[in-house]
Amino acid sequence: MLFYIFAVLAILSGAYMVLTRNLLYAGFSLLITLLSIAGIYVLLFADFIAVTQLMVYVGGVLVLLLFGIMLSSRVHDKSVLSENVNTIWGTLVAGLIFVGLSYAILKANISSLPWLQTTELDVLGNQKSTVQSIGIKLMTDFVLPFELASLLLLMALMGAAYIATDKQKV
Amino acid sequence: MLAFVLTLVLLLLIVIVLAYAERKVAAFMQDRLGPTEAGPYGSLQSVLDVLKLLQKEDIVPAAADKSLFKLAPILIFAAVFAGFAVIPFTPDLVPAGIGIGVFYLLAIISLDVVGLLMAGWGSNNKYAMLGAMRSVAQIVSYEIPAGLAILSVVMVCQSLDFQEISYQQGVLMQIFPGLEYEANWLFGIEALGLETTNIGGITTWNIFRAPILLVAFVIYFIASLAESNRAPFDIPEAESELVAGFHVEYSGFRFAILFLAEYSMMVLVSLVAVILFLGSWNTPLPNIGPLQLANWTTGTIGELSSILWGGFWLLSKTFVLLFLQLQIRWTYPRLRVDQLMHLCWKVLTPIALGIVLLAGIWRLLMI
Numbered sequence: 001m002l003f004y005i006f007a008v009l010a011i012l013s014g015a016y017m018v019l020t021r022n023l024l025y026a027g028f029s030l031l032i033t034l035l036s037i038a039g040i041y042v043l044l045f046a047d048f049i050a051v052t053q054l055m056v057y058v059g060g061v062l063v064l065l066l067f068g069i070m071l072s073s074r075v076h077d078k079s080v081l082s083e084n085v086n087t088i089w090g091t092l093v094a095g096l097i098f099v100g101l102s103y104a105i106l107k108a109n110i111s112s113l114p115w116l117q118t119t120e121l122d123v124l125g126n127q128k129s130t131v132q133s134i135g136i137k138l139m140t141d142f143v144l145p146f147e148l149a150s151l152l153l154l155m156a157l158m159g160a161a162y163i164a165t166d167k168q169k170v
Numbered sequence: 171m172l173a174f175v176l177t178l179v180l181l182l183l184i185v186i187v188l189a190y191a192e193r194k195v196a197a198f199m200q201d202r203l204g205p206t207e208a209g210p211y212g213s214l215q216s217v218l219d220v221l222k223l224l225q226k227e228d229i230v231p232a233a234a235d236k237s238l239f240k241l242a243p244i245l246i247f248a249a250v251f252a253g254f255a256v257i258p259f260t261p262d263l264v265p266a267g268i269g270i271g272v273f274y275l276l277a278i279i280s281l282d283v284v285g286l287l288m289a290g291w292g293s294n295n296k297y298a299m300l301g302a303m304r305s306v307a308q309i310v311s312y313e314i315p316a317g318l319a320i321l322s323v324v325m326v327c328q329s330l331d332f333q334e335i336s337y338q339q340g341v342l343m344q345i346f347p348g349l350e351y352e353a354n355w356l357f358g359i360e361a362l363g364l365e366t367t368n369i370g371g372i373t374t375w376n377i378f379r380a381p382i383l384l385v386a387f388v389i390y391f392i393a394s395l396a397e398s399n400r401a402p403f404d405i406p407e408a409e410s411e412l413v414a415g416f417h418v419e420y421s422g423f424r425f426a427i428l429f430l431a432e433y434s435m436m437v438l439v440s441l442v443a444v445i446l447f448l449g450s451w452n453t454p455l456p457n458i459g460p461l462q463l464a465n466w467t468t469g470t471i472g473e474l475s476s477i478l479w480g481g482f483w484l485l486s487k488t489f490v491l492l493f494l495q496l497q498i499r500w501t502y503p504r505l506r507v508d509q510l511m512h513l514c515w516k517v518l519t520p521i522a523l524g525i526v527l528l529a530g531i532w533r534l535l536m537i
Contacts (some may be wrong), residue, residue, distance in 0.1 A: 054274075054281070058280060
């Protein structure tokens with residue numbers, strides 16, 4: 001039941017985000033989409049992922065987006081509006097992807113997958129959250145991707161600092 | 171549901187007391203009397219203020235973005251109030267005891283920022299817009315030293331659960347499931363050989379268990395002042411330049427909600443500071459030989475006595491921190507924007523990073 005509430009909220013706000021012309025409203029409806037997806041993560045016993053989603057996307061990315069919109073608009077005393085371009089190609093590609101995805105999902109027959117039938121409902125077991133297992137996995141099995149991601153982030157940080165510095169004109 | 175109502179009522183009471191205390195403290199520090207008319211010593215003043223606010227007309231500016239303008243106060247208060255869900259009030263009373271409470275709290279508070287932007291934009295007023303911008307920039311940057319200070323506590327405690335962190339800081343530690351074989355040592359150093367597990371009191375508070383956290387506490391407290399837009403970090407609401415910042419266009423009930431959200435934020439950051447650093451609901455009095463002060467002032471788990479003692483200690487420590495916030499407000503002048511950013515990025519953040527490293531080393535001494 002809760003899942004359907006979150007799913008409907010996510011779909012509605014996502015559709016509104018795409019359809020509205022006002023960029024700022026699109027930003028705020030993205031907030032609702034992200035929150036409902038976090039709710040769905042919680043229902044999937046992925047509490048850490050849900051909170052990380054809030055932390056990174058709502059606290060970081062969304063605020064940055066809104067800041068960008070607010071700083072760049074109101075120049076001529078009107079909100080930023082998005083335009084429609086490539087209507088035919090956009091519809092075509094989106095429609096094809098939709099058809100392909102639904103075909104794949106319908107073909108997959110998810111409920112009869114072997115691991116899904118043998119898995120237990122008690123996902124967490126004795127643990128109170130998934131943090132511990134995620135931490136251990138990150139430091140053992142997935143240490144290389146983890147370190148690569150941190151290296152990438154460091155590079156992005158240095159690049160941002162370089163772009164933002166005042167370049168003295170010689 | 172019961173927890174929701176109880177927390178809301180408790181919060182309203184604390185905020186009313188705090189609003190009264192703010193006016194009285196301000197008055198005494200400026201050699202005035204403060205409110206005196208309503209009730210004995212003016213103690214009904216803030217109750218009447220709330221009643222007045224509720225009767226006022228709810229004005230929505232004609233040029234405002236109406237839906238955003240109306241939604242913003244609700245979002246701001248909801249974000250702050252959602253943070254209270256994971257706060258343990260007594261040893262066995264916590265609205266939602268989730269395992270990643272600390273992380274959740276940090277994330278949910280960042281929702282507040284979106285509400286502020288919404289209010290600033292929706293008001294269609296340049297003061298409100300500037301106030302919101304300043305406020306968001308300040309909150310987003312001060313989240314970093316605050317987060318690092320909290321991270322050092324998490325590293326020492328090895329837990330993201332507020333209730334587990336609370337149990338670790340007192341005589342009841344071994345009652346908590348999963349901590350049965352843990353022990354507390356003086357300053358957290360096992361090599362000293364002085365076990366404080368059964369002494370409790372102030373010797374097991376986090377700032378005493380790992381004295382490095384005392385520095386983290388100071389950093390967190392400074393950052394928390396900035397996050398709740400309190401002086402000396404109140405440039406988002408600087409009366410002399412911006413009238414009132416992002417809530418300049420609000421009146422009546424909506425203003426009351428914003429006011430409540432702001433004071434709730436103060437209460438929330440103080441509660442978090444108390445829980446993480448100052449021993450949560452544990453008593454400050456240690457057991458000294460036959461004088462079992464800690465046991466006497468803790469009560470028995472599951473009985474009324476532990477609820478009363480726990481609530482009493484938690485709230486009284488919180489009020490001490492709140493009083494400190496008020497006192498700082500009337501002592502220090504406002505920082506300039508560049509000083510604000512200098513303090514955050516060049517002073518607090520490097521120190522906090524160092525603390526995180528040292529806390530990790532300290533944890534090795536504690537095993």
